[in-house]
Amino acid sequence: MAYNKQYIRLQCDGFFDPFVVLNWGGIVFERNFQSKELSDIPHISDSASPLFNDLKQQPSILNYVDILHAGLRPELTIRSYAERYAAVTVFDNLINPIFDNITILYSASDGMNFSNVGSSVRLRNSVLAYNRGHGIVVTSRYGNVTLDNVHIHDNGGDGVHYTLNNTEWSVREQEESPQRLYKSFCETANTVEFPNYFTYRPSAAGTCCTQAFSSLYNTRLTVHFQSVFVGDYRTRFRVEIYDGKFDIMPLLANITFNRTLESLSSYSNELLVRLCHSCDNVRSRACWNQSDRIQLYVVNDI
Structure with missing residues (x-):
């Protein structure tokens, strides 16, 4: 979090390089399941699961941040689930981050992806533009995402792309966490x-x-x-x-x-x-x- 509107800029200069290992991927806020699976995407634990996390945990805050040339290109990357291509992903959370004054430009895929969110997500005073995929993707059984003064333009796909999918999530959740069988x-x-x-x-x-x-x-x-x-x-x-x-x-x-x-x-x-x-x-x-x-x-x- 940056105070006094002193922006943080995250940029990957190797975005156009043909070697995907030079692409830094994006930021993923997800429930912190204990897993030995290795990933080249930075993960931020923002979970409310009592099995793995402290119930008193507060939501993460991402304010006044520019993210340029992030994301992963699907044709060059092997990923279990497509939502992890985005520059910023909120994945399978019960307590969601607070977003304000976020700029996402030139992502290799989608700008932001909200997947299987378990509580309301609010994005304020932000810009998502010139991304190769959609500006914002919501794929979940909930889909309660509030956009307040958000400018979405000149993306390769839709500005906001929404899909409701109950069955697919039930399969994913059981694959990722065996106690959910x-x-x-x-x-x-x-x-x-x-x-x-x-x-x-x-x-x-x-x-x-x-x-x-x-x-x-x-x-x-x-x-x-x-x-x-x-x-x-x-x-x-x-x-x-x-x-x-x-x-x-x-x-x-x-x-x-x-x-x-x-x-x-x-x-x-x-x-x-x-x-x-x-x-x-x-x-x-x-x-x-x-x-x-x-x-x-x-x-x-x-």
């Missing part, structure tokens, strides 16, 4: 770390399981239903969702279904989800199949 919905309790993935497999027809969730960050919680599989056309699932950790709290949804549902959200930072199995003929229990299941995940929302 699907857990049994009926056997897991007291979930406070998100996103978290579950498989509901009823033990028999007419049975239910209940799971309570609580966010440490005072954000809403959203349940995404990824897939629903039934082995018999008579099979039905029922979901009850309450705005709190107990079923005496306000009922938000009570839905019977046998196919994928729209996402459902709480109004508070607590949520109770009850999943039940049944047959459309209440006197019959023959519809139960051991392959009947629901795959779902729960995330912090804004």
Whole structure:
């Protein structure tokens, strides 16, 4: 951070050199997962994950900085995920940096990329121009990015390019962090770390399981239903969702279904989800199949 508007300029003079090793890449703000993977991009830990970081950690601040000739050229660089080509990336964060008076020019790819952000991002009094890719890219399940007095012009792609993608992020998160693999919905309790993935497999027809969730960050919680599989056309699932950790709290949804549902959200930072199995003929229990299941995940929302 620079005080009294004394600008910091970050510039890579070797940008046009054919050897990609001379390109310094960019700045990445991301959740600090413990990984042995080597990278030539400087990373700044700005995470709020209680598994890896201090809950009292404050957001990073990037003010009064010019970034020229940064980014990575996709055709010359092997990267796991394309968002890391940008001059500045905010990747998979729950607490996001504060940006003010940022100038990004002549990036090899996008100017800024906000990917899978878990809270609101604000960019103020900034300029993004003459970048080979888009000016700003938002690729996430949230996409809450506020631009205040931001000038975006003369970029090779869109000024602001937005994509909502739930399914891709669920795959990425599980690949990058093994503890996020699907857990049994009926056997897991007291979930406070998100996103978290579950498989509901009823033990028999007419049975239910209940799971309570609580966010440490005072954000809403959203349940995404990824897939629903039934082995018999008579099979039905029922979901009850309450705005709190107990079923005496306000009922938000009570839905019977046998196919994928729209996402459902709480109004508070607590949520109770009850999943039940049944047959459309209440006197019959023959519809139960051991392959009947629901795959779902729960995330912090804004």
